[in-house]
Amino acid sequence: MSSGYGPELVVNGGFNSQASGWTLAGGAIWDSTNLLVSFPTSGQPFKTISQPVGIEPNRSYLVEYDLSLVYGVVTSSVLLGNSGKSNGGLIGTVSSVLTPTSSGYLLICVETAGGSATIDNVSVRELTSTDSLSGNSSVSSSSMVSESSSV
Secondary structure, three states: OOOOEOOOOOOOOOOOOOOOOOEEEOOOEEEOOOOEEEEOOOOOOEEEEEEEEOOOOOOOEEEEEEEEEEEEEEEEEEEEOOEEEEOOOOOEEEEEEEOOOOOEEEEEEEEEEEEEEEEEEEEEEEEOOOOOOOOOOOOOHHHEEEEOOEO
């Protein structure tokens, strides 16, 4: 754990134990070949993965996940409690700082518009200091987005 962050709140964020701990919807599947969640083009255009996380209202959290494009076009968004952010077509390590005003679930939604992508290394950690984001190599500044409003 890096200084300035609370403990990891996601269970099985690397999908090492199949998809245990996760709810997969819209046709999202666990790809046993790669130990990743895959979002194929068949079925619903919106694929979601979710799990309950122990967040506290009015605290800021860093949400990260690796999104890899297999082919086509994909977009993603994240919801933590009642705070969400669209991350558009960002590929790679996608990072969002969210400040929910309610407890609840982590939900990641990937829309495939004639494409396919995989998601891995999902993480939610509380920001415990205001300088947590400066100089931390785990945050990709090219994909950093921030949102504190409620949805």
